[in-house]
Amino acid sequence: MTYIEKGSTEYIKASLALFFGGFVTFAILYTTQPLLPIFAKEFHVSAASASLTVSASTGTLAVMMLVAASLSDQTGKKNVMMMSMLLTSMLAMAMAFCPNFISLVLARTFLGMAAAGIPSLAMAYVAEEFHPAGIGKVMGLYISGTSIGGMAGRILTGVLTDLFSWRTALFAIGAISLLLSVIFALILPAPRHSVKKPLNGKTALRAYAVHLRNKPLMALIVLGFLFMGGFVTLYNYIGFLLSEPPYSFSQSVLGFLFIVYIFGSFSSVYMGRKADLHGHALVLSISVALTALGAVATLVPSVIAKIIGLSLFTFGFFGCHSIASAWIGERANVNKAQASSLYLLFYYLGSSLAGTAGGYFWTHLHWLGVIAFIVTLLLLSYPLIGYAHKRLE
Incomplete structure (x- = not known):
């Protein structure tokens, strides 16, 4: 069977479709993130409680991805996505029509369940359908879609909230995403390298057990928790910091801060390509260092310094995610969809658990506590990278 080769029409269609997939998922999944200070005031809840509108989605998404990966074995990856x-x-x-905070959190919970199909299967689709020599770059293209989607969704949310309301903003983003979803369905090539299998609980558990027994692979999989936990924590609570004096930014300005995601779109492709050339462990270690340095830079009171720190932090994070994703896709010799799902299980559990836990540090230790928490998570990744490099490379 032939792979999707660079330069072909299929390559262009598949890359664009996967870009749209990442765009839609992340535009919607984190669209409430810049609204957390508004939710805290409007619904009279704490910062940690407001963050549940993000954590409820990512938490259920994390668990449902395991189901989506196995479901795809029966119905096909494209159909599930x-x-x-x-x-x-x-x-x-x-x-957009939720009447109170509880119904909003419930709606976000169901949304997380529905959203599980793309992140759990896009990585496996890339690993199976594209030529192995270019997996790092294509994975980077998909992840660039997630970064641009996250950026566009947050900016649009901020602007529309200031102009109209947060409800109008959420509805508009959903409508745009629906249009892109239809285009995705029309242009993504059907998988040719995956074989449909009957849905069987024991078979699915055995597929995951293969990876759970692979300690070097699991070291890479756990990285997802550390990387995403730190990333979401920073973006969950920086809105609270910058909406307070002496900054007192409006919702539109807070939304436009997410334009730094463009650095993530660039780094996911650039660092993925560098990892293909110089090795995963070296480039991943550099990416972690850049992420931590960016986080620390946000401690400087200057707004300019904070924007530079956010840019570096985002550049480093998306490099980390792109490299770890490609490394797992290459080293999982069997059951690639399940390997991708395990990585993303930890990835989104980091978003859900660490993202909410960051509220404790914000409440009790303010911004310094938040950054200390993030840097600790990032430093814990180094022994895991070293172990995986020693056993897998």
Whole structure:
């Protein structure tokens, strides 16, 4: 069977479709992140409670990805991804009509369940369908879609909230996502390298058990928790910091801060390509260092310094995610969808658990406590990278 080769029409269509998949998922998944200070005031809840509108989605998404990966063995990766995007978009539109905080969190919980199809299967689709020599770059293209989607969703949320309301903003993002979901369904090539299997619980558990017994691979998988936990924690609570005096930024300005995601779009491709050339461990270690340095730079009171720190932090994080994703895709010799799902299980559990835990550090230790928590998570990644490099490379 032939792979999707660089330069072909299929390559262009598949790359664009995967870009849209990442765009839609992350535009919707984190669209409430810049709204956390508004939710805290409007619904009279704490910062940690407001963060549940993010954590509830990522937590259920983390668990449902395990189901989506096994479901795809029976119904096909494209079908599951397509239905995931369509349902997520429609739920995002419906979310605008939630009457209170509890219903909003419940809606976000169901949205997380629906959104599981894309992140759990896009990585496996890339690993199976594209030529192995270019996996790092293509994975970077998909992840660049996630970064641009996250950026666009947050900026649009901020602007529309200031102009109209947060409800109008959520509905508009859902409608745009629905259109992109239809395009995705029309242009993504059907998988040719995956074999449909009957849905069997024991078979699925055995597929995951293979990876759980692979300690070097699990070291890479756990990295997802540390990377995403730190990333979401910073972006969850920087809005609280910058909405307070002496900054007192408006919702539009807070939204536009997420334009630094463009550095993530660049780094996911650039660092992925560098990892293909110079080795995963070296480039991943450099990316972690850049992420930590960016986080520390946000401690400087100057707004300019904070924006530079955010830019460096985002550049480093997306490099980390791109390299770890590609490394797992290459080293999982069997059951690639399940390997990707395990990585993303830890990745989104980091978003959910660490992202909410960061509220404790914000409440009790303010911004210094938040950054100390993030840097600690990042430093814990180094022994895992070293162990995986020693056993896998």
